Amino acid sequence: MRDTQMIQAIAIDGPAASGKTAIGKELAKSLGFVFLDTGLMYRAITFWALEENIDLNDLRALGELAQSKAKDAGEFALLGGSEILHSHAVGRHVSIVSRESVVREPLVKQQRIIAELGPIVMVGRDIGTIVLPSALKIFLEASQEVRTKRRLNELLEKGRIETSSSAGQEIEFRDELDSQREISPLIAAPDAIKINTEEIGIAEVVLLINKAIDDT
Numbered sequence: 149m150r151d152t153q154m155i156q157a158i159a160i161d162g163p164a165a166s167g168k169t170a171i172g173k174e175l176a177k178s179l180g181f182v183f184l185d186t187g188l189m190y191r192a193i194t195f196w197a198l199e200e201n202i203d204l205n206d207l208r209a210l211g212e213l214a215q216s217k218a219k220d221a222g223e224f225a226l227l228g229g230s231e232i233l234h235s236h237a238v239g240r241h242v243s244i245v246s247r248e249s250v251v252r253e254p255l256v257k258q259q260r261i262i263a264e265l266g267p268i269v270m271v272g273r274d275i276g277t278i279v280l281p282s283a284l285k286i287f288l289e290a291s292q293e294v295r296t297k298r299r300l301n302e303l304l305e306k307g308r309i310e311t312s313s314s315a316g317q318e319i320e321f322r323d324e325l326d327s328q329r330e331i332s333p334l335i336a337a338p339d340a341i342k343i344n345t346e347e348i349g350i351a352e353v354v355l356l357i358n359k360a361i362d363d364t
Contacts (some may be wrong), residue, residue, distance in 0.1 A: 149188065150284065153186070154364065155267070155284055155361055155364065156266075156267050156268070156273075156283075157220065157263055157267070157268050157269075157270065157283035157284070158175065158179075158181070158268070158269045158270070158283055158284045158286065158361075159270055159271075159272075159275035159276035159279070159280050159283040159284070159285045159286065159337075159355070160172050160175075160269065160270070160271040160272075160275065160286045160287075160288065161271070161272060161273055161274065161276050161277070161285070161286070161287050161288070161334070161336065161340070162212075162276050162287055162290075162324065162335075163249050163287030163289075163290075163295065163319075163322070163323055163326065163334060164287040164295060164318075164319055164322045164326075165288060165290070165295035165296070165297065165298045165299040165302070165319060166290050166295060166345060167288050167298075167345045167350065167353065168185075168187075168271040168272070168288055168291070169185050169187070169271060170353060171288065171292075171350050171353050171357075172185065172270075172271040172350070173271050173312075174350055174354050175269050175354050175357055175358075176269040176341050178354060179267070179281060179358075179361075180239075180267075180269065181266075181267040181268055181269045182226070182233075182262075182265065182266055182268045182269070183226055183268070183270075183271075184222075184225055184226060184259070184262055184263075184267050184268060184269070184270045184271070185229070185272070186225065186227075186259055186270060186271065186272035186275065186279070187242075187271070187272055187273075188221075188224065188229040188233060188254070189218075189221040189224070189225045189255050189259070190221075190223035190242050190245060190246040190251070190255065191229065191233040191234070191238050191242050192220070192221040192224050192225065192229070193210075193213060193214050193217060193221055193245060193251055193255070194218070194238050194241050194242045194245040194246075195232065195233055195235075195238050196213060196217055197210060197213055197241075197245060198237055198238065198241065199205035199250050201211070202203070203229065204241060204244055204245060206315060207248060207250050207310070208250075210245065210248055210251055211248075211250030211254075212249055214250060214251040214253075214254045214255060215254045217225060218254040218255050218257065218258040219258060221255065221258070221263050222255075222258045222259070222261075226258075226262070231306070234306065236308070239318060240321075241327060243307045243321070243322045243329075244325065247325060247329035247330075247331060249331045251330055252332060253348070254279060254339075256274075256279050259272075259275075259279050259280075260279060262278070263280055270283070273326055273332070273334045274332035274333075274334070275339050276336075276337040277332065277337045278332050281337070282309075283343075284354045284361065284364060285336075285337045285339060285340035285341065286340060286341050286343060286351075286357055286360075287336035287337070287340040287341070287342045287343070288342075288343055288344075289342055289343065289344045289346075290344065290345045290347050291343065291346060292316070292319055292320065292323065294346045295319050296312065296316040296319050297312075299315045299318065299319055300312055300315040303315065312361070333334070341357075341360050343356055345355075
């Protein structure tokens with residue numbers, strides 16, 4: 149059996165619908181690592197903010213919510229979250245909430261605490277650049293067209309009737325916010341291993357990452 153003691157953290161970053169969660173779960177399973185989708189933490193904060201009718205422009209209120217709920221958000225994400233976190237309302241607002249430093253700072257702190265508990269595969273948009281800069285870094289890529297098709301199929305499987313146009317607009321909207329935000333914009337770390345997931349499946353990507361682990 150491979151000795152993975154030298155690898156304590158694997159960071160998988162990439163844009164929406166690039167395959168982070170599915171690939172991260174399979175990779176963690178193959179290695180016996182903990183899996184954390186940090187996106188669920190931001191979705192949880194967004195959900196609670198909407199539930200409590202917090203004005204998303206009220207940074208003080210958002211910050212207080214994130215501070216008080218960071219641990220809960222982490223535990224929720226470790227358990228896999230809930231289908232309600234993938235609602236249209238949460239999806240439309242999560243990039244707005246997650247761009248704010250008052251939200252990111254307490255959640256990043258909690259993500260690092262979770263990483264200290266043991267070997268982990270962590271997925272998100274700033275894991276390799278901000279959260280775990282010493283991790284083995286993977287950056288997943290795919291065209292906006294391919295990611296739109298994936299998101300549409302994902303929504304249809306969940307019983308949500310969406311058009312290709314609306315799914316594409318959601319991807320484009322999130323890409324723009326993620327790449328242009330001042331705090332932790334979506335970029336690949338200089339030493340990240342870039343993998344294009346357009347024409348290869350989950351198992352193949354996991355094999356590529358495992359090979360990268362063997363080569364370290």
